Amino acid sequence: MKLTLEFGGGLELLFGSVKIHEVAVPPPEGETKVTVKHLLLWIRDNLLKERPEMFLKDKSVRPGVLVLINDCDWELCGTTEAVLEEKDTVVFISTLHGG
Amino acid sequence: MGRSCEVCQKNRPALRRPKTGQQVCRECFFCAFEDEIHRTIVENRLFKKGDRVAIAASGGKDSTVLAHIMTLLNKRHDYGLDLFLLSIDEGITGYRDDSLETVKRNEVQYGIPLKVVSYKTLYGWTMDDIVREIGRKNNCTFCGVFRRQALDRGGVVMKADKMATGHNADDIAETVLLNILRGDIARLARCTAITTGEDSVLPRCKPFKYTYEKEIVMYAYFKKLDYFSTECIYSPNAYRGFAREFIKDLESIRPRAILDIIKSGEDFRIASTAKMPEQGICKRCGYISSQECCKACVLLEGLNRGLPRLGISRTRASNKEGPKAESNRAKERPRSISLDF
Numbered sequence: 001m002k003l004t005l006e007f008g009g010g011l012e013l014l015f016g017s018v019k020i021h022e023v024a025v026p027p028p029e030g031e032t033k034v035t036v037k038h039l040l041l042w043i044r045d046n047l048l049k050e051r052p053e054m055f056l057k058d059k060s061v062r063p064g065v066l067v068l069i070n071d072c073d074w075e076l077c078g079t080t081e082a083v084l085e086e087k088d089t090v091v092f093i094s095t096l097h098g099g
Numbered sequence: 100m101g102r103s104c105e106v107c108q109k110n111r112p113a114l115r116r117p118k119t120g121q122q123v124c125r126e127c128f129f130c131a132f133e134d135e136i137h138r139t140i141v142e143n144r145l146f147k148k149g150d151r152v153a154i155a156a157s158g159g160k161d162s163t164v165l166a167h168i169m170t171l172l173n174k175r176h177d178y179g180l181d182l183f184l185l186s187i188d189e190g191i192t193g194y195r196d197d198s199l200e201t202v203k204r205n206e207v208q209y210g211i212p213l214k215v216v217s218y219k220t221l222y223g224w225t226m227d228d229i230v231r232e233i234g235r236k237n238n239c240t241f242c243g244v245f246r247r248q249a250l251d252r253g254g255v256v257m258k259a260d261k262m263a264t265g266h267n268a269d270d271i272a273e274t275v276l277l278n279i280l281r282g283d284i285a286r287l288a289r290c291t292a293i294t295t296g297e298d299s300v301l302p303r304c305k306p307f308k309y310t311y312e313k314e315i316v317m318y319a320y321f322k323k324l325d326y327f328s329t330e331c332i333y334s335p336n337a338y339r340g341f342a343r344e345f346i347k348d349l350e351s352i353r354p355r356a357i358l359d360i361i362k363s364g365e366d367f368r369i370a371s372t373a374k375m376p377e378q379g380i381c382k383r384c385g386y387i388s389s390q391e392c393c394k395a396c397v398l399l400e401g402l403n404r405g406l407p408r409l410g411i412s413r414t415r416a417s418n419k420e421g422p423k424a425e426s427n428r429a430k431e432r433p434r435s436i437s438l439d440f
């Protein structure tokens with residue numbers, strides 16, 4: 001599944017200082033859907049360059065990291081259970097850096 | 100999803116507001132966000148018509164949104180304020196020089212003048228110099244103490260009547276907790292005040308006192324505001340980091356927790372028997388201080404005399420102590436005292 005991922009608010013530093021990543025995420029074996037939960041694991045294993053604890057905590061993002069799916073707060077789409085679709089854009093923004 | 104905005108009942112919702120739990124669309128969010136800050140400013144009488152107001156600007160998310168909102172509300176509601184941006188150049192290569200570029204762009208974007216005050220000019224030392232001298236252990240103490248004073252001095256030089264800072268609800272909740280954890284009763288009593296130093300030359304206020312960090316970042320994202328978000332290259336304050344994480348964990352379970360902690364802070368009644376430091380004036384520089392010499396002067400003296408631990412260890416250093424006493428103390432476990440508010 002083709003997705004656009006964007007990291008901001010300092011999170012890009014964990015991804016080689018690259019903000020926008022065009023990626024292809026395969027669904028988990030034996031399934032057709034890609035959930036955000038699956039995407040987070042895929043990011044951890046395939047994209048994240050350093051300090052995973054700055055991005056993930058207990059199978060979700062670290063509290064203080066905002067997630068938007070197609071510019072909509074993920075809290076309105078079911079957070080980690082949200083099902084992604086082809087060409088969706090997922091944005092991750094840290095609120096934890098500086099003021 | 101599939102529901103519509105709980106305010107206009109029309110558009111697709113864009114976020115859930117942490118304060119109210121409401122699902123709102125982008126436009127209704129902008130309105131609510133701006134109106135609430137306007138109400139905070141009016142109800143607490145943060146400014147008077149004609150005030151010259153320094154906006155403490157670091158180039159980060161909070162101060163960038165603050166600069167945007169202050170210029171917007173000043174025009175929309177005819178506050179009659181004379182606004183300018185005030186930035187501190189701590190002299191941190193690869194960090195502050197980059198974020199100052201953001202502030203310089205803000206100067207153009209918001210059409211208000213910018214004044215930059217540097218540690219080098221005020222103190223004769225940049226943070227890079229200080230870290231070379233003292234290492235990376237207590238540098239945040241120097242930076243915090245120097246910044247607070249530098250902002251005040253910059254504001255006074257620029258003839259400001261007030262200073263507005265970007266401290267948000269999450270920051271204040273965090274500070275309430277930290278002051279409890281440190282047993283710092285004097286700061287606990289004043290850290291929730293929306294305006295501080297009312298009888299000083301330059302009172303400070305916090306228009307974002309009730310504004311959630313999540314909403315500030317969402318607002319900046321949706322409005323595509325230009326802000327800087329790299330972490331300081333000199334390690335962050337670890338103790339504060341734990342408190343921050345704790346607040347964020349609480350928020351993810353129950354978002355109102357942040358406002359409730361602020362309320363708890365506001366409603367604390369400090370026992371009349373509690374010993375409070377008396378505010379006086381630094382005999383060297385004239386800055387407000389509860390000691391004979393203010394913290395900045397003590398730290399600066401330490402740097403200039405080659406005794407950088409002066410003013411950092413818990414036991415108060417007096418002028419009588421020579422290098423010997425200082426080197427003895429250096430062997431003790433360092434306990435830094437941070438001064439953020």
